[in-house]
Amino acid sequence: MKVVQVLPALELGGVERGTLEVARGLVAAGHESIVVSAGGRLVEQLEREGSRHVQWGLGKKSLLTLLQVAGFRRWLAEEKPDIVHVRSRMPAWVVWLAWRKMDPATRPRFITTLHGMHSVNRYSAIMGKGERVIAVSETAKRYLLDNYPEVDPAKVTVIHRGIDPEEFPRGYQPTEEWKTRFFDECPQALNKHLICFPGRITRWKGHLDLVKVVATLSQQRQDFHVLIVGSDPKNKFIHEVKAAISAAGLNEYFSFLGTRSDMKELYAISDVMLSLTSTTAEAFGRTVVECLSIGTPVVGYAHGAVAETLGAIYPEGRAVTGDIPDIVRSIEGVFHKSKGVGLKNNPFVLDHMITSTLEIYSNYRM
Template sequence: MKVVQVLPALELGGVERGTLEVARGLVAAGHESIVVSAGGRLVEQLEREGSRHVQWELGKKSLLTLLQVAGLRRWLAEEKPDIVHVRSRMPAWVVWLAWRKMNPETRPRFITTLHGMHSVNRYSAIMGKGERVIAVSETAKRYLLDNYPEVDPAKVTVIHRGIDPEEFPRGYQPTEEWKARLFDDCPQARNKHLICFPGRITRWKGHLDLVKVVSELSQQRQDFHVLIIGSDPKNKFIHEVKAAISTAGLDEYFSFLGTRSDMKELYAISDVMLSLTSTTAEAFGRTVVECLSIGTPVVGYAHGAVAETLGAIYSEGKVPTGQYSLAAQKVNFCLDSKGCGDMLEGPYTLDKMIQKTLSLYEKI
């Protein structure tokens, strides 16, 4: 079986990670894996793991990108893949426009994956046009069917994103050298209970709600510190967050660590993680699953796929959206407890994700 996956680029991100994971699974199962993208820092890893990369910029949101439809159609006819699998809207439009004019008897099967709850419009509707559509959570499936009634529910399959439990092993502890480096860089966090808050610094991730939760918590105790992990892509919203922290008189409780590659260690040293997305819903709460896999509890708004994830494996962490006081109470309890107790095993493992994806490929 020959499978082509198409996405804008191979930089860091959940879509990119999922693409590499499926590519690795295809190669391990003896199939041929090709990824089409504009390139990026993950190309080397992709090729090292046995896939072929074809550099082609199909993700730029411009009508000029559509000029590549004919060339892509010729390339697909020459490659003769069994499956073409798209994961992003602009590449999906280019692939679909090329694919629909090919011979239905010989063209590849066309699969889309809905990775996020996009704004509802004709542009986003392309993600429902696959012969089969993968939704990364029940939440994503409901979004698709509620907003695009023309999509046949029978062709939509939920395949949860998955993490490797061996990458985030239960009870993991970082080395003393790593801890020393962290606390040298962040001395105000030394000898404190730690709260982890991962995610890009954007308005919808809940950083302003975080300030309110910390304000409530600081009235109950002062022996904690918050590690904000992630960067501001546009370098705009971070200033608003820092201003809100200063206005509330909470500067001593926060450290901004930027984008990190040592999330396993940061989850492990934290007493609790917070997830406070309240506007645009998460399609899949990867950081929630990673953190719970380590054994660190998560307190999160019951919104979008975070509610689905916590409901499946750690229901004690759910908080109604906007309930700052209740969130602070749950965090306060977690700071004095050890780990997240009896966490249920959910459907969120990498092996399950790859197995179900390859099974869908073979079925179609």
């Protein structure tokens, strides 16, 4: 098969990572893999792993982007792929408008993946227009069918995102060199119970609830420290978070680490990871699965796909959404345990995701 995946750019993120994983799986199975994006730091890895990258900016949310429809239609006609697979709304509009006027007898199959619960409107409805639609969780599927009744449930398939258990092995520990370097950079975390809080610093990820958790927990004990991992894409909300921390007199409990490439090590040194998304639901809790795979407990609001994920592999980590005392009780419980988490059956693995995606490609190619 020849498969084209289309997304806005190849920077860091869950959509980008999933694109590379499927591309790698296609190449390993002997297929031709092409990715169309505006470029980014992951292009080198993509090409090194055997895929072809076509630089084409289709992700800008502007009516001017639709001027590229005719050009993309011509490109598809020249490339003659079996599958065109879109993963984001603006590129999906361009591809769909180009695709729908091609000859149905010769055009590629049009597949979409719903990676997130977007605002409900006509713009977002494009993600349900695929001939086949992949939802990354049961939560994402319910969102799609509840809000877009015109979507045929028979064409929607749930394929959970997956992690590589070998990349996040049970019981992993960082090297002494890494530990020395990290605690030299972050001495306030040394000899403390560590709470890991990964994710982009945006309002819906729950950072302000995290401040409330720390305020409550610090009244009971002071031997802990919070590692906030991630950055603020707009560099605005982070100032509100830091102001809330300062106003509560909690600066000593927090370290802002920014975007990191050593998540495996950070999960491993942490006593617990928190997931406090309570407004916009997560479509899939990748960090939850990564952390649990290593053996570090996760405590999170039972909301969206995090509830789905924890319910499947670590139900004791679920807490009542918005209930700060419940989160604190769960953290205290983790601190008093002497061993980590053991996962016997983890359905959220990379091999299953890739195999299931390639099966859809094979079953619905022309």
